[in-house]
Amino acid sequence: MGKDNNDNFKTPEGYFESFHDRLMDKIHEEEAAQNESLIPKTDGFAVPDGYFQELPKKMAAELAGDHVKVISLSPYRKIYYGIAGAAAVLLLFFGLTWNPGPELTIEDLASSEIDAYFESNDLNLSTYELAEVVALEELELSDVLDHTFADENILEYLDDNVEHIEDLNLEYDDYE
Numbered sequence: 001m002g003k004d005n006n007d008n009f010k011t012p013e014g015y016f017e018s019f020h021d022r023l024m025d026k027i028h029e030e031e032a033a034q035n036e037s038l039i040p041k042t043d044g045f046a047v048p049d050g051y052f053q054e055l056p057k058k059m060a061a062e063l064a065g066d067h068v069k070v071i072s073l074s075p076y077r078k079i080y081y082g083i084a085g086a087a088a089v090l091l092l093f094f095g096l097t098w099n100p101g102p103e104l105t106i107e108d109l110a111s112s113e114i115d116a117y118f119e120s121n122d123l124n125l126s127t128y129e130l131a132e133v134v135a136l137e138e139l140e141l142s143d144v145l146d147h148t149f150a151d152e153n154i155l156e157y158l159d160d161n162v163e164h165i166e167d168l169n170l171e172y173d174d175y176e
Contacts, residue, residue, distance in 0.1 A: 031038050125133075 027038055
């Protein structure tokens with residue numbers, strides 16, 4: 001919808017200058033038609049006679065009286081104690097009946113879960129840090145060569161990382 005730049009709301013010249021006179025004329029016409037005043041003579045609020053003369057005496061009598069109402073600052077103290085007691089009973093009940101079950105050890109984990117952990121988490125260990133952790137006496141050649149690699153993966157790795165393939169003494173039939 002396009003915005004209309006024309007100002008559609010305009011007032012006639014001198015409208016507000018004579019507004020009060022026209023309003024009073026309209027009110028007098030309606031009063032004459034109804035034979036009663038449209039504007040009340042009083043505002044509807046009245047103070048009893050002698051109210052302000054008697055007010056200081058009434059205030060002094062009220063303040064001097066012994067019937068002062070005391071409002072407790074913590075009326076909900078019993079409710080708070082009840083809620084705290086119920087929470088303590090529930091905590092005690094669930095604390096005594098909760099059985100966490102047997103504690104799991106590293107032997108209970110499946111090797112696939114351990115492998116998945118090491119694959120998903122980067123430990124940021126260098127080869128020297130790993131060599132410090134693993135003792136050389138405990139390391140066997142079968143631990144390193146236990147993984148079986150596909151021949152094409154090995155050849156692809158060698159192709160990417162070795163400059164002279166002839167130095168490896170491979171037969172070209174296997175490579176191509």
